[in-house]
Amino acid sequence: MIAIIYGTRPEFLKIYPLILEAQKRKIDFITINTGQHTSMLTEMEDLFNFKANYNLKVQSSEFSNSNLLAKLINDIAEVVKEESIEKIIAQGDTFTVLASSVVAFVEKRKFYHIEAGLRTDDIHFPFPEEYNRRVVSLTSDLNFAPTSLAANNLLAENINESKVVITGNTIIDLLHYVLDKENVNLEYGNDVFITAHRRENISENMFSICEAIKELAIENPLITFYWSLHPNPKTREFIFKTFDVVPQNIKFIEPLNYIEAVKLMAKSLLIISDSGGIQEEAPTLQKRVIILREETERPEVLACGCGVLVGANKQMIKEEFYNELQKGNNNFINPFGNGNASQLILDHLL
Numbered sequence: 001m002i003a004i005i006y007g008t009r010p011e012f013l014k015i016y017p018l019i020l021e022a023q024k025r026k027i028d029f030i031t032i033n034t035g036q037h038t039s040m041l042t043e044m045e046d047l048f049n050f051k052a053n054y055n056l057k058v059q060s061s062e063f064s065n066s067n068l069l070a071k072l073i074n075d076i077a078e079v080v081k082e083e084s085i086e087k088i089i090a091q092g093d094t095f096t097v098l099a100s101s102v103v104a105f106v107e108k109r110k111f112y113h114i115e116a117g118l119r120t121d122d123i124h125f126p127f128p129e130e131y132n133r134r135v136v137s138l139t140s141d142l143n144f145a146p147t148s149l150a151a152n153n154l155l156a157e158n159i160n161e162s163k164v165v166i167t168g169n170t171i172i173d174l175l176h177y178v179l180d181k182e183n184v185n186l187e188y189g190n191d192v193f194i195t196a197h198r199r200e201n202i203s204e205n206m207f208s209i210c211e212a213i214k215e216l217a218i219e220n221p222l223i224t225f226y227w228s229l230h231p232n233p234k235t236r237e238f239i240f241k242t243f244d245v246v247p248q249n250i251k252f253i254e255p256l257n258y259i260e261a262v263k264l265m266a267k268s269l270l271i272i273s274d275s276g277g278i279q280e281e282a283p284t285l286q287k288r289v290i291i292l293r294e295e296t297e298r299p300e301v302l303a304c305g306c307g308v309l310v311g312a313n314k315q316m317i318k319e320e321f322y323n324e325l326q327k328g329n330n331n332f333i334n335p336f337g338n339g340n341a342s343q344l345i346l347d348h349l350l
Contacts, residue, residue, distance in 0.1 A: 168337020
């Protein structure tokens with residue numbers, strides 16, 4: 001029996017194409033939602049009319065990271081034993097993934113890691129994701145790397161070549177699925193799509209980002225800036241402290257479901273974000289993305305000319321905004337794949 005495990009909204013989005021492909025092939029498997037994310041994840045499952053076989057509901061507002069990890073290991077292990085799971089599949093770099101790999105190792109089950117090999121130069125940044133993905137790679141039976149660069153990162157860490165497979169990224173599978181199903185056209189409207197939520201930006205950095213967006217909105221009254229807010233109350237607190245007066249062309253919107261977000265990005269002039277998933281999606285959507293981070297574990301987006309790093313530097317954000325607007329039409333080839341990653345993963349796993 002195979003277990004496909006996820007616990008956060010981004011994990012579900014990237015694992016759902018694999019679930020669809022497994023269903024298509026009539027493979028015997030179960031799905032486990034650990035509940036590391038709560039309402040956001042449930043809403044995303046509902047959007048795609050999907051319900052996991054297990055919902056562990058591990059999250060608690062009283063938990064420290066250590067409490068959460070311990071709870072994840074314990075609850076995942078119980079299901080693995082109850083269902084006699086032989087193979088575990090997980091995606092990404094969260095505590096759900098780390099816990100899944102620990103259970104697989106100590107219970108002597110096979111573990112398969114999707115989106116393996118992403119790296120920065122600092123194990124503490126981003127925290128705790130960089131630690132999680134490095135540790136997971138050590139014991140994975142197969143590491144499904146989205147790009148050749150990610151594969152090379154694994155080989156440089158002495159991961160056996162036989163355990164590294166380049167597949168592309170499964171989020172591109174889902175993106176193609178949504179674009180086709182919803183008949184979404186790629187165009188260039190007069191909108192800019194914005195998200196900012198990463199841990200390193202929930203700080204004084206957010207004030208600088210907000211000041212840059214505010215000034216850009218004032219300087220460009222004909223452009224509408226759609227800022228999709230994150231549920232994290234700390235993020236909202238920093239944002240609204242800065243925006244005592246909000247220019248009319250800045251529209252703060254509640255978190256969009258994936259389909260709505262894709263539609264809005266598809267018609268935007270460009271994107272300003274610190275999201276890893278958006279960096280992967282932007283080349284397919286033919287949108288340039290101004291990345292609100294000092295470094296990225298997805299340097300492929302920089303190499304293909306689709307993204308530029310600005311951190312939280314107000315002047316750099318503004319300069320690159322105008323630079324990107326002047327570059328005209330885009331013709332990007334997505335380095336993260338063409339939409340067949342799930343097929344390749346199951347071909348190798350089986």
